[in-house]
Amino acid sequence: MGRGASTNSIPEIEDCRFLLVIGSNTTEAHPVLALRMKKAVRKGAMLVVCDPRKIWLTKIAKRHLQLRPGSDVWLINAMMHVIFAEGLQDDAYIAEHTEGVEMVREIVSRYTPEAAEAVTGVPAEDIRATAREYASERHAAIFYTLGITEHACAVDNIWSLSNLVLATGHLGYESTGLNALRGQNNVQGLNDSGANPAYYPGYQAAEDPEVLRKFSEAWGGVELTETPGYRLDQILSGLYDGRVKALYLVGENPGHTEPNAKHAAEGFEQLEFLVAQDLFLNELTEKYADVVFPASSFAEKDGTFTNTERRINRVRAGVPCPGEARVDRDIVVSFARALGADWPEYPDAESVWNEFADLSPNWNGVRYDRLQETGLQWPCVDRDDPGTRFLHAPRPARPNGRGKLWPVEYQPPIELPDAEYPLTLSTGRTLYHYNSATMTMREAGITDKQEDPFFEISVEDASALGLSEGDWARLVSRRGDLEARARISDRVYPGLVWMALHFAQAKVNWLTHDVGDPLIGTPEYKVSAVRVERASR
Amino acid sequence: MVEFTLDGARVSAPEGELLVHAAARHGTFIPTLCHDEKLDPYGGCRMCLVDLEGAPRPVPACAQRVREGMVVSTNGETGALRRTLTEMLLAEHLSPNPGGRPNELTDLAEELGAQAPFLLPDAAREPYEDRNRLMGYDPGACILCNRCVRYTQEVMQCSALVFEGRGAEARVVPTHGHSWLDTECELCGGCLSVCPTGAIHEQFLGGSPAGHERALRKTKTTCTFCGVGCQIDLNVDPETKRIVKVTSDPSYVSNEGNLCVKGRFAFNFVHHPDRLTRPLVRGDDGKLHPASWDEALSLAAAGMNGVKERHGAQSIGLLASARLTNEENYLLQKLARGVIGTNSIHSCEAT
Numbered sequence: 008m009g010r011g012a013s014t015n016s017i018p019e020i021e022d023c024r025f026l027l028v029i030g031s032n033t034t035e036a037h038p039v040l041a042l043r044m045k046k047a048v049r050k051g052a053m054l055v056v057c058d059p060r061k062i063w064l065t066k067i068a069k070r071h072l073q074l075r076p077g078s079d080v081w082l083i084n085a086m087m088h089v090i091f092a093e094g095l096q097d098d099a100y101i102a103e104h105t106e107g108v109e110m111v112r113e114i115v116s117r118y119t120p121e122a123a124e125a126v127t128g129v130p131a132e133d134i135r136a137t138a139r140e141y142a143s144e145r146h147a148a149i150f151y152t153l154g155i156t157e158h159a160c161a162v163d164n165i166w167s168l169s170n171l172v173l174a175t176g177h178l179g180y181e182s183t184g185l186n187a188l189r190g191q192n193n194v195q196g197l198n199d200s201g202a203n204p205a206y207y208p209g210y211q212a213a214e215d216p217e218v219l220r221k222f223s224e225a226w227g228g229v230e231l232t233e234t235p236g237y238r239l240d241q242i243l244s245g246l247y248d249g250r251v252k253a254l255y256l257v258g259e260n261p262g263h264t265e266p267n268a269k270h271a272a273e274g275f276e277q278l279e280f281l282v283a284q285d286l287f288l289n290e291l292t293e294k295y296a297d298v299v300f301p302a303s304s305f306a307e308k309d310g311t312f313t314n315t316e317r318r319i320n321r322v323r324a325g326v327p328c329p330g331e332a333r334v335d336r337d338i339v340v341s342f343a344r345a346l347g348a349d350w351p352e353y354p355d356a357e358s359v360w361n362e363f364a365d366l367s368p369n370w371n372g373v374r375y376d377r378l379q380e381t382g383l384q385w386p387c388v389d390r391d392d393p394g395t396r397f398l399h400a401p402r403p404a405r406p407n408g409r410g411k412l413w414p415v416e417y418q419p420p421i422e423l424p425d426a427e428y429p430l431t432l433s434t435g436r437t438l439y440h441y442n443s444a445t446m447t448m449r450e451a452g453i454t455d456k457q458e459d460p461f462f463e464i465s466v467e468d469a470s471a472l473g474l475s476e477g478d479w480a481r482l483v484s485r486r487g488d489l490e491a492r493a494r495i496s497d498r499v500y501p502g503l504v505w506m507a508l509h510f511a512q513a514k515v516n517w518l519t520h521d522v523g524d525p526l527i528g529t530p531e532y533k534v535s536a537v538r539v540e541r542a543s544r
Numbered sequence: 545m546v547e548f549t550l551d552g553a554r555v556s557a558p559e560g561e562l563l564v565h566a567a568a569r570h571g572t573f574i575p576t577l578c579h580d581e582k583l584d585p586y587g588g589c590r591m592c593l594v595d596l597e598g599a600p601r602p603v604p605a606c607a608q609r610v611r612e613g614m615v616v617s618t619n620g621e622t623g624a625l626r627r628t629l630t631e632m633l634l635a636e637h638l639s640p641n642p643g644g645r646p647n648e649l650t651d652l653a654e655e656l657g658a659q660a661p662f663l664l665p666d667a668a669r670e671p672y673e674d675r676n677r678l679m680g681y682d683p684g685a686c687i688l689c690n691r692c693v694r695y696t697q698e699v700m701q702c703s704a705l706v707f708e709g710r711g712a713e714a715r716v717v718p719t720h721g722h723s724w725l726d727t728e729c730e731l732c733g734g735c736l737s738v739c740p741t742g743a744i745h746e747q748f749l750g751g752s753p754a755g756h757e758r759a760l761r762k763t764k765t766t767c768t769f770c771g772v773g774c775q776i777d778l779n780v781d782p783e784t785k786r787i788v789k790v791t792s793d794p795s796y797v798s799n800e801g802n803l804c805v806k807g808r809f810a811f812n813f814v815h816h817p818d819r820l821t822r823p824l825v826r827g828d829d830g831k832l833h834p835a836s837w838d839e840a841l842s843l844a845a846a847g848m849n850g851v852k853e854r855h856g857a858q859s860i861g862l863l864a865s866a867r868l869t870n871e872e873n874y875l876l877q878k879l880a881r882g883v884i885g886t887n888s889i890h891s892c893e894a895t
């Protein structure tokens with residue numbers, strides 16, 4: 008449905024009557040948003056959780072659809088199958104506000120709940136019941152997150168969910184919609200502000216000559232290239248084949264967060280020049296950076312972050328930068344000047360924001376003086392616009408006013424378990440840390456709660472291997488191996504092991520592979536094949 | 545809307561509103577202790593008692609919903625009762641300021657001019673020790689209002705705290721006396737945030753803060769850890785310019801004053817000794833050495849321009865970050881496109 012943003016708002020969650028949470032371990036990844044889900048359930052809403060693991064939310068869920076990792080499309084298509092077979096779709100909405108339903112209808116007719124059961128492991132009756140409940144409840148909302156997007160078939164997964172939403176007309180009013188829960192704090196804003204090869208700020212297409220003309224004019228007549236830029240995966244592969252010779256790396260650690268991380272780190276050897284800007288040194292920058300700029304934490308700067316409900320919130324400096332460290336905004340401006348650019352004075356964050364808002368129609372009405380108390384949700388086109396709590400009202404926000412349904416076929420995960428690597432490894436986040444944990448691992452009070460690397464394994468698999476709780480074990484994939492402690496748990500089913508992303512000494516991304524979704528390049532963190540061995544320590 | 549009489553005046557309020565909130569909107573502030581807007585009406589401490597015409601005894605305004613035609617008086621005998629209640633609580637309130645958090649009980653006492661008439665001989669309760677380093681509980685400050693336990697049940701649903709014992713023995717403990725670290729507690733600090741007396745309080749790594757929360761300077765900002773974007777207050781010691789604690793306010797829309805362990809407690813990285821404090825450049829010995837900003841900037845620019853001359857703008861990539869502000873990411877893509885001349889700007893955290 009066009010923009011990768013939550014259609015609805017956080018406060019609306021508590022008034023949903025039906026919540027379908029798919030691939031989101033919300034209580035750990037978005038803990039405070041999960042409080043609204045808990046509240047909705049307390050107020051009588053029905054919660055259905057689709058997740059390979061028995062995550063916390065399953066405790067208060069009416070039903071847990073424990074699907075096999077990577078089988079999401081099967082599950083959703085089977086729900087669609089039930090909806091069409093039983094006539095539960097919203098015909099009026101489909102006729103007035105969508106296009107492409109026929110193809111989808113035809114494809115999902117082959118996805119029967121019984122066949123789905125064989126692929127997903129979810130009982131056909133549960134699929135039927137969930138489809139019926141979802142289709143018949145007006146205030147039904149879907150929530151998904153990286154669980155669904157970190158697959159090689161990420162785009163398919165999102166399409167299949169969006170088909171479901173459109174076919175049942177769950178769009179364009181309160182407490183409904185398709186809600187992508189954004190992982191990191193400002194991922195929404197990162198994309199909104201144009202840090203993306205395909206888009207200029209405000210999702211204005213980088214290949215549109217009109218857009219280039221507008222930005223060129225606003226930026227003092229500079230010439231703007233039409234050559235398409237590289238996505239993350241292309242930048243990293245470019246390190247090997249020599250397409251990319253220099254990098255400016257700001258607050259990132261691809262040596263840790265990228266799949267097949269060892270391979271990525273080796274790529275840095277080939278770089279001719281690396282400039283890094285961060286709070287801390289890490290193994291990569293320590294080894295390869297030619298210049299390191301000491302940067303600022305959120306507590307030291309002014310600006311805005313945009314949250315998962317598209318709300319632009321103010322960030323305000325509370326403490327000074329340590330030593331000679333500088334706020335990132337000043338560093339980028341100084342660097343641009345050093346590179347020879349003739350940039351305007353940017354005396355403060357607001358002046359930068361205004362330039363962005365002037366150039367981006369859906370942000371045009373967002374100005375600092377309006378952000379003091381509660382922030383504003385984009386789209387917000389002018390000063391009189393109160394912002395947008397839910398999108399696609401009164402009709403889907405596409406040029407022809409129709410939401411597009413797109414037929415999606417199931418693609419099996421790229422790496423399936425086999426005799427040598429018999430277990431499926433799925434990865435994710437835990438509550439206590441944040442990605443590569445360069446920040447949170449420095450919090451003594453928090454590491455008390457969780458420190459050694461661990462992985463979750465079922466009772467059955469653990470006893471077959473002779474592993475006891477807390478034993479060290481070695482996880483081996485085709486790409487690497489690591490050691491971690493076994494946490495024996497009914498959260499995973501036999502055949503599945505799960506590990507968090509955060510541990511510096513045991514990076515699970517040493518094991519995962521880097522084949523990404525062909526369209527958006529999201530790497531498949533979620534499914535790889537591994538074997539587990541007892542470790543000697 | 546319903547109409548009712550409040551201390552002789554006709555007022556109106558939306559049907560079903562709690563009397564304590566309706567009265568506050570009309571400028572009549574009825575003191576409360578066990579009440580919290582986030583929690584179900586409870587009516588446990590009797591502090592908010594008011595007279596309701598026709599009712600056999602005073603009713604708690606925090607649990608009474610407004611009704612058409614009701615006649616409420618807040619300034620009769622219940623006023624005196626409030627003072628007595630406060631004095632009784634003070635008589636058991638041994639540690640008024642365990643963690644430097646604001647204390648609603650002592651604030652109220654000050655307002656009413658109430659003082660502890662004496663200290664109850666059996667007021668001292670067994671101290672509570674826990675090996676977690678984030679939150680402490682001081683039974684000597686606890687007035688047994690049950691807000692914390694209700695928060696754990698109703699909001700967080702963590703079933704990590706229970707109310708145990710009766711009378712002088714009563715106290716709040718993590719389930720079955722285990723450490724908070726060994727329960728379902730996720731260290732969100734939600735129970736702490738609703739505690740009116742600071743009995744549950746932040747413990748400070750690296751020594752206690754300079755004095756009371758009210759002496760700290762609050763800056764409202766946005767949490768840096770996830771896409772919920774909770775609104776937080778950095779509480780900064782004006783002397784040392786260090787963050788002492790993070791709080792939040794129930795009026796903040798996205799999170800209503802709730803936080804998780806990261807937002808509330810993971811701020812020490814800001815002041816960590818590993819932080820980079822000077823620009824670094826790689827020397828001929830292959831190691832990084834401190835440099836001036838001018839030096840670092842001109843070396844960085846020379847390096848980038850060199851690559852651009854040798855291999856073209858397309859050979860330069862930029863990786864931005866979801867930890868940066870919108871403004872910073874905007875400037876970075878402007879630098880990529882408008883200065884270097886490439887569209888190759890992306891991020892590791894694009895989803």
Ligand code: SF4
Nearest residue numbers: 702729730732733735
């Ligand atoms: S800190 Fe949070 S999780 Fe722990 S007991 Fe209190 S409310 Fe529950």
Ligand code: SF4
Nearest residue numbers: 686687689690692739
């Ligand atoms: S610890 Fe605080 S919130 Fe809990 S009962 Fe005691 S005073 Fe009330």
Ligand code: SF4
Nearest residue numbers: 767769770774804807
């Ligand atoms: S406090 Fe927790 S839930 Fe809120 S934004 Fe921060 S990390 Fe996310």
Ligand code: FES
Nearest residue numbers: 577587589590606
């Ligand atoms: S505040 Fe009303 S009874 Fe405690």
